[in-house]
Amino acid sequence: MLDEMNEFQTDLAQVIRLALAEQTEDVRLFVARLVRKYRNTDPELAEQMDLYLRAKKMHRTSAPMRKAAQPAMPEQVLPVDDESRLSLLKVFKDAPDREQPLLSVDLEETLSQLIQERRQTERLASMGLSPTRSAIFVGPPGVGKTLTARWLAAQLGVPLYVLDLTAVMSSLLGRSGSNLRTALDFAKRIPCVLLLDEIDAIAKRRSDDTDVGELKRLVTVIMQEVDEWPATGLLLAATNHPELIDPALWRRFDLVIDFKAPEMPAVKAAIKRFLGPDYALFGRWIDILTLAFNGESFSDIERELQRFRRAVALGTASDADLIEEFIKSRALSLDRQARIDLAVLLAKQTRLSQHTISDITGVSRDTIRKYTNEQPSAAKKTRKGNLTHESN
Ligand SMILES: Nc1ncnc2c1ncn2[C@@H]1O[C@H](COP(=O)(O)OP(=O)(O)O)[C@@H](O)[C@H]1O
Ligand SMILES: [Mg+2]
Incomplete structure (x- = not known):
């Protein structure tokens, strides 16, 4: 009995380890082994695990963007700041039939182009092109920048992660660089839209903060990420204060999208x-x-x-x-x-x-x-x- 418990425990520990490391494929293989192992001693457990496996396999065969709508990872695993335990990323998973924001004709065209590029990546690739990887939304408050990012992600069938720059910055300054990296690394590995919302927060702090060096490093981190962002994801940023954005950062976005006050x-x-x-x-x-x-x-x-x-x-x-x-x-x-x-x-x-x-x-x-x-x-x-x- 004791032996059996120990084996259960080691199996459980192994699943947790693999899951937390996001080695989804390994989790799958390991669970398949467990199904065979427990089929005789614990048929109910084996059947349950088999069911999960099948559900997982079904996702794998559907369209690649769809699959991401149910990421393998539970939300608790979202990166948090070690000290404050504040979550660094907010996640939104909206259905694709979400109501479209009110958009000007120009804006609607730009966004529809963006969506088409994502739906036809293979066609683009066959001509040696990749889709737009990054864009920055500019406009006054309350005109739908954040809302549109949500809608866009839903249209693409992927989750939207919003990086709360306030949470990143409220952490001990010395660590905001590593926090930022953790969050960005997380989002880079899965098909998703990542929104760096109110990106001017960093720039604003720059003027009234003493640790200019640290803030400069943050901007540098972001610049590198914009450069290296994989085409499997879409990196968005939003700001009400374009004039505060470092021109070097500004230039790195593939696309600038203007949101205007409504006419x-x-x-x-x-x-x-x-x-x-x-x-x-x-x-x-x-x-x-x-x-x-x-x-x-x-x-x-x-x-x-x-x-x-x-x-x-x-x-x-x-x-x-x-x-x-x-x-x-x-x-x-x-x-x-x-x-x-x-x-x-x-x-x-x-x-x-x-x-x-x-x-x-x-x-x-x-x-x-x-x-x-x-x-x-x-x-x-x-x-x-x-x-x-x-x-x-
Ligand atoms: N273009 C829009 N169409 C429909 N509702 C909007 C639009 N813009 C803003 N809203 C409403 O105002 C709220 C705040 O908008 P938000 O996207 O946060 O603005 P911003 O990010 O530009 O400051 C939204 O949740 C929505 O209820
Ligand atoms: Mg906003």
């Missing part, structure tokens, strides 16, 4: 999407909301609309109250022409008195009257176009 049509689409089923209630304000949200990021729009929806759901405010109060607060940050447009829309589409509208928007009643009564040619036409379009 009017995108703002409108975002409002529709973020309102979800409550569009039925708020739809009549769509033109007004579009004007008022113009210049805001997607995430700001989403946050505000969530607030609306919660208030309506709990009955703490009516949609009209919410809109009025919101416009009042937004009007302050709009330029004069936008405020006039807004006032005119309010006059036409709501029952608010000119007095109230003037109050909300800060546009004088005279001006409102002037724009709503006389109908000066061009401006009037586009506004009317919008309205007719929306009311169908």
